[in-house]
Amino acid sequence: RKVSRKKKGSANRKKAINRLGRTHLKISRQREEHAKRLARCVIRSNDLVAYEDLRVKNLVKNHCLAKSINDAGWYQFREWLEYFGQKFSRVTVAVHPAYTSQNCSDCGEVVKKSLSTRTHICKCGCQLDRDHNAARNILTRALGTVGHTGTLLNAWGDLSSTLPGSDLVEQDGSLIQESPLL
Template sequence: MLIYEYKLDGSKAQFAAIEEAIRTTQFIRNTCLRLWMDARGVSRNDLQRYCAVLARQFPFALSLNSQARQAAADRAWAAISRFYEHCKKKKPGKKGSPQFQHDCRSVEDKQTGWKLDPDGVHIRFTDGCGIGRLRLIGSRDIMAFPLSQIKRVRLLRRADGYYCQFAVAATRRVEHQPSGKQVGIDLGLRAFFTDSEGNTVAPPQYLCKAERRLKRLHRRLSKTQKRSRNRRKARQALSKAYLKVQRQREDFARKQANALVSSHDVIAYEALQIRHLVKNRHLAKSIADAAWGRFLWWVRYYGTLHQVPVIGVEPAFTTQDCSRCGQRVKKSLSVRTHLCPGCGLLLDRDHNAALNILQKALQGTVGQTGTDEGVSSNASGQPAATRRRSATPRKQAG
């Protein structure tokens, strides 16, 4: 599933109609969730049929396209089924009990309720919400695909405007040029990652660079009166600043992952439990700013496209063990050099860890994860995250 995204150009009345459709989607999703809470044995089919009941009871729900109402019910069922799955697998900690949504930002149509103009630059929504005809701003040609391949059309709100996403049932294929290189990468904070060849990539630190401006915008927001026009403007400026940081991280992670996969035939990485690492209050902000999880997500995604093995190994003792003789050399986080007393190997600790990660992957370490199970395409076009063992030992950041 491919996702094509365009920014929307329209009037204030049209954007207000989109907001009303989004609120209706949130209402249907939360009402279906309440039905599941109040009654036993509610199935996905029951939620789908309940949408017709809501349309008869509430005129504003009737204005939304019938398949858009079903898509809203599917959102509620997605949260319910995920909760059931976590309970069935006895996931440790919280099971993710479904919660009512208060910040819905999108509405989704299936294959009805919209119509593309022949020019491929305008889209018209034909339901009762009154959205009408909108112009698509983007460089890609959505008309290159038959209309039957467009399975979803999603309207979403971001801090800088409204966007339209098309979910196209198509498969992307990339012809990989073999390089004969195998690489292991060690993620860190001093260097974004260090590979087994000794190359390093500097951390971008987008949040750190934008922090001064973000603090100023936070102070400006805190000084405004609630429900005032100035407060709304201050919130929008702050949201745009955070959106810029998010897009910078995404762009950096995507480009680095593409370059890494394109130039190697085998890639090994340490399967970190990032959700445990961010519990360190001294390093949590730096780890979140590095966005390791997003980078690894793109590495697995491009590995699937290029049909390149991407192997995750347990990070236990990758920093401590000597990559030449295997002797375990204890060192604290402040020690940045690996010096083996047995064989005399002198290396940067991250370079030594990257070599160990590659060796573990090539030896077929028990508990490794690969691209076969790591990336799959779902209805939204997003590859699913690799499932890792919850017992993976923690690794010190850096």
């Protein structure tokens, strides 16, 4: 706003543009620093860290979510996770993201829910926060993957790219393929 209030071509406008640029730079450095610190903390306090192999680029195509995803710096966070995973010899596993929020983490039943449904409630009596339920599914899948491939020490890094069918999922709001691992 300050920039647009200044006269075009004026020295003050240039100054304001410069100030704006520095503010953006500061914020992006803060974001990077936050991602790094959080990733380091998560890695140091766990032996294995599992997360969804999200196609950030596809998610960003969803305009409703794009801003918050870019803001959150998901991709940076994941990069730091994998970096610290190697550094501190922790296993990091990227799992196939299909149905992690729709499946019941207790009985495996599919419980359909939209993005706005924040609680997972299953017929089997399992009632969890949506993210808690998804986290349990992600962990189960990760442990299954590690056991399945037997590459515990090599499980970090590029495991995600070797997962069968990991390229099958479209994340533009429609998850069609079931994970072949399940």
